[in-house]
Structures are given as structure tokens and as C-alpha cells.
Amino acid sequence: MSLGILYGVGVGPGAPDLVTLRAANVLRSAPVLALPRSSDHGRSVAWQIAKPTVGEIPGQERLFLTFPMTKEPARLRPYWDLAFGQIGERLERGLSVAFVTEGDPFVYSTFIYLLREVPRRWPGLRVEVVPGVSSITAVPAAAGIPLADGLERVAILPATYGVEDLTEVLRAFDTTVLMKIGSSMPAVVEALESLGLADRAVYVSRATMPEQRIVRDVRAVRAEHGDCLDMLVVFRKDRSGVLAGEPAGTGESRGGRL
Numbered sequence: 001m002s003l004g005i006l007y008g009v010g011v012g013p014g015a016p017d018l019v020t021l022r023a024a025n026v027l028r029s030a031p032v033l034a035l036p037r038s039s040d041h042g043r044s045v046a047w048q049i050a051k052p053t054v055g056e057i058p059g060q061e062r063l064f065l066t067f068p069m070t071k072e073p074a075r076l077r078p079y080w081d082l083a084f085g086q087i088g089e090r091l092e093r094g095l096s097v098a099f100v101t102e103g104d105p106f107v108y109s110t111f112i113y114l115l116r117e118v119p120r121r122w123p124g125l126r127v128e129v130v131p132g133v134s135s136i137t138a139v140p141a142a143a144g145i146p147l148a149d150g151l152e153r154v155a156i157l158p159a160t161y162g163v164e165d166l167t168e169v170l171r172a173f174d175t176t177v178l179m180k181i182g183s184s185m186p187a188v189v190e191a192l193e194s195l196g197l198a199d200r201a202v203y204v205s206r207a208t209m210p211e212q213r214i215v216r217d218v219r220a221v222r223a224e225h226g227d228c229l230d231m232l233v234v235f236r237k238d239r240s241g242v243l244a245g246e247p248a249g250t251g252e253s254r255g256g257r258l
């Protein structure tokens with residue numbers, strides 16, 4: 001029996017109408033959807049985003065897979081083995097599996113770990129990646145902050161994994177995107193203040209979702225533990241006035257529109 005196809009499908013940052021047509025087609029036609037979540041009883045963010053698009057497909061299997069949020073490979077390994085084994089069992093029966101990821105599958109996604117396993121576990125497997133709208137572009141769009149123009153340079157950093165080199169990065173790049181903020185928030189805001197960049201940063205959580213929150217004075221979120229879907233965009237160039245009605249330094253706005 002030949003192997004099924006493994007798809008990595010990005011479903012965008014949250015808004016159902018940011019799911020691409022290609023993603024919708026693959027998600028509706030795959031016999032198995034693999035849906036990552038961070039705990040056995042938690043919700044899958046990827047599935048919450050995809051669900052309105054996919055709807056009910058008779059006979060389609062929704063395989064929820066747990067990948068705990070931890071930096072420790074030793075804790076993750078047994079979960080990976082279990083999840084990848086379940087996916088492999090379907091592929092080996094000739095069923096195609098669409099692994100659904102929030103945003104884009106090639107941006108900080110478990111799909112990348114799965115892909116790494118392919119040559120060893122399923123040599124010759126056909127893999128297709130369906131790109132999605134990443135939070136890296138969705139957040140700047142929501143906040144009205146262009147990422148880069150002309151010769152400007154952009155840095156993307158996972159803040160949770162250490163902010164030791166943050167000052168250096170903030171100095172070296174025109175725009176810095178800080179993902180996975182978590183407990184690093186106070187240290188990040190402090191670094192921004194010490195470089196005089198606190199007024200050149202925007203905090204956005206749950207971009208494009210109904211709960212979207214935009215904070216233009218990042219000092220206001222200094223004491224917060226980041227939401228699991230939040231980001232800081234720091235821009236050295238004065239971007240005020242780029243979008244009408246949104247001068248830099250205003251307070252906070254909620255909801256899905258600028």
C-alpha cells in the first residue's frame with residue numbers, strides 16, 4: 001500500500017476569512033485532520049480557526065494531538081512520539097493527513113518537527129506545504145505599522161527564549177518583531193525604555209480575532225504575563241501618521257478593526 005500525502009496547512013492568525021482557498025480545499029478533502037493542542041483537554045487554536053471553513057465532512061477524522069508548551073525536549077519527546085506515531089499509522093494505511101497549524105506552517109510550528117522525522121520514519125513520503133497568513137504580517141496590518149520599506153531590515157525573535165541580545169538586535173534592525181513574549185514582558189519593556197524606544201512599539205494580542213487587543217503605550221502592559229497569542233512590534237522609524245486616525249502613542253483599542 002502506498003503512503004498517503006502529508007500536508008502542512010497554515011490557517012492564518014485567527015479570522016476565518018484569512019484562511020486561503022488552497023487551505024480550505026485541502027482541509028475539506030483530506031480524510032484526516034491532525035489538530036495540535038497544548039494539553040489533553042485544551043482547545044486546538046488551529047481547529048478553532050479552521051472549523052467554520054471546514055464544517056462537517058462525513059467520514060473525516062479529526063485527530064487531536066497534544067504538544068505541551070515546554071522548552072524541555074525530554075518532556076516533549078514522548079508526546080511527539082505518540083502524535084507522530086498516530087499520524088504515521090494513518091499515512092501507512094494510505095490516508096492523507098493534513099496537519100493544521102495556526103498562521104504559517106513554517107513559522108515556529110510543530111509541523112517543522114514533524115517534517116524533520118519524515119526521512120527516518122516514512123522515506124519517500126510526499127509532503128505538501130500550504131502557506132498561511134502568518135501573525136508576522138497579520139499583527140503589523142492590524143496595528144497599521146509597516147514592517148519594512150526600502151532598505152530597512154527586520155528581525156524576528158522569540159522573546160521567551162531569552163532577551164539577552166535584545167538591546168543589540170533593537171539597535172541593529174529597523175523593525176523588530178517579538179513573538180512568544182510570556183514572562184519576558186517586564187524585561188522587554190525595560191529594554192525598550194532604556195533605548196528610548198518605548199514610544200516606538202506596539203503590543204498586539206489575538207490579532208484578527210474578535211478579542212484583538214492593541215496597546216500603543218507598551219508601558220501599560222509591563223506587568224502583564226503575555227497572552228499565548230501576542231506580539232510586540234518595535235519600529236525605529238517614526239511611523240506616526242502612516243494610517244489616518246492612528247497617531248503613535250495613543251492608548252488601547254479592542255476589537256477586530258483599526
Ligand SMILES: C[S@@+](CC[C@H](N)C(=O)[O-])C[C@H]1O[C@@H](n2cnc3c(N)ncnc32)[C@H](O)[C@@H]1O
Binds near residue numbers: 108180207209229
Ligand atoms: C508557536 S508560534 C506560531 C506562529 C504561527 N505559525 C504564525 O505563523 O503566526 C506562536 C506565536 O505566534 C504569535 N501569534 C500567533 N498568532 C497571533 C495572533 N493572532 N496575534 C498575535 N500574535 C500571534 C505569538 O507571538 C505567539 O506567541
